[in-house]
Amino acid sequence: MITIKEIANRLGMSPTTVSNVIRGKTGEVSPETIARVQKFLEEVEYVPNISARNLAQSRSKIIGVVLKTVEDRFEHILADAFVSELLGGIEQVIREAGYFMMLYISDDIAEIIKYVTTWNADGLVLFWMQDDDALRIYKKYRKPVVCVDTYIKKETIEQFENSFVNIGLEDEKGAYEAVHYLITMGHERIAFLSDKISGVDLERFRGYRRALEEAGIEYSDKNVLQLRSGKDEIDQSFQKLAEKAERFTAVFCCSDTYATMLVNACFARGLRVPEQLSVVGFDDSRSGKLCRPPLTTVHQDIIEKGELAATTLIDLLHGNSPAENEVIMPAELLIRSSVKNLKEEF
Amino acid sequence: MITIKEIANRLGMSPTTVSNVIRGKTGEVSPETIARVQKFLEEVEYVPNISARNLAQSRSKIIGVVLKTVEDRFEHILADAFVSELLGGIEQVIREAGYFMMLYISDDIAEIIKYVTTWNADGLVLFWMQDDDALRIYKKYRKPVVCVDTYIKKETIEQFENSFVNIGLEDEKGAYEAVHYLITMGHERIAFLSDKISGVDLERFRGYRRALEEAGIEYSDKNVLQLRSGKDEIDQSFQKLAEKAERFTAVFCCSDTYATMLVNACFARGLRVPEQLSVVGFDDSRSGKLCRPPLTTVHQDIIEKGELAATTLIDLLHGNSPAENEVIMPAELLIRSSVKNLKEEF
DNA sequence: TTGAAAGCGCTAACAA
């Protein structure tokens, strides 16, 4: 691997000059020199050593994409349809902007902090952080951060010193619309399905409750179905769930991933969707598109969300202050065929 | 960000000593010194600068995962179910071994070579390379390489100087079994669906032909359906395909991704699977599991394949010579419900 | 058991 110094020697010039033409600082170099150097670079197929460059410039051209996962999740987080679509959008933008994506997957914030600081990532995309997780990272990290789907208090945002943007979604509204739609279709015993009630799911839960309230349907804790997402637990969870299924006429799921799993679990037990149980999902990810019956769900543009997160971050990296600290993307009900109209029976 | 030098100053000792305890070279340091240094490291929350370390050691702890994609693919390659499951398996192993995963996605081998050499990745996992692509990369790169699903000639393998392993699959056999099964079920007009006929798909094509031949069914080029996988082409491709569908009683698809897309395209046109058209897939990826009707497919253990690729590479990085240059994983037919038994009609 | 010093390859301030 040939070095700049070596090239300079062979060409009888200084490393600075060579370095300048490599980096396109051509204002400072005569055309002939440029040509000579460039020709030579091609000949010897020079490739820069990025560690050396990063060390000298104290930056990295790395964008860290941080996924906080839980240990022993039933499937690897990358295999999730929502995640992989989002990453697709992010990756493409990062690459086209001349940056590199490094994935940090961990269930431990301290470890994440260690990773991103050791690598000296130039900027971060954080998924599903809790309010204080994101701040904790920033406190040590002090470089631009874009969160995706993070609910964060106004006061907290201020502590980010203007190098923070959250890309969010109309979670409450989306859930409200979905549940409202179920009610319109004559459903009253409607379950809420998620694996936790925090972050986006908390907002979706609020939408669920608002729709119930508005229709005068009494809320009951018993209708809140909480999945355990461990490898050994998930099947059992769905089994229990399917057993309870007849207590409901419909289930609102916090993701298409879970909705399709539910549909499949029902199918496996001979429970027909939507004839015997109506199901709505959330996200409009690939898994929902493949579902049969086609899943009625809350649509969001996942790829665009990823792209927006990445472009926003790159904008921050270019030194621009964010216009807003929060961008809320639209969510809207997408009616397909996984909900039965109970009113038709009359 | 505090440096080793600074720590050494404050502790009144040399950088060497500090560095030694950081790296666990404890044989050379007295217990008291170790304790003192470690305590201090925690206090100041020392994090190493990995660029500096990489520069000094000329290594990187990076494992490059290279996806050769085509421009303008109908969906981002990360969003594909097979890819994302495979990556999940790889990522976990890489992380647990203390390495970092860097994704290089490009349609241009020269660019890929540039990336992996600039970053000085310690090892590479290459997906779906052509014979000469992999070798071209290695010629410049000269570090351990593990390929996934690459068909490579024996003579070529030798040029890799024993730092090469391919993780393959019984592609021909899997395809043969699937098509043989279709024939058993009374199908004769069987189409072959893929986006290209090279690499794994070529082997699957061979399996398809062998099954036909063996059954005395004449092969026809007209039964080979080639998808154009561009963003603007894919729908059109499937539309054309659905129009032709009645020429066949069954379609063998080279991936579950395409099989499920086909099933959906049929569904959208009122063509019932398997009643009017039988479909088998390949891979047994998530998309096939979600399909309705449940997809009859050729099963392979995708996650294990990813894990095996990564552990094999890490083994090479540890300086071990590979036991074999090629590991072939098993593929076997998995019968679900997307194939109709034509013989039942009598 | 500890320390001094050179060097990894590149950049950037400054001098010529």
Place this chain on the structure above:
DNA sequence: TTGTTAGCGCTTTCAA
């Protein structure tokens, strides 16, 4: 327009 030089933070050889 070009060159000199001093780092960036860490490792490593060799000497003490």
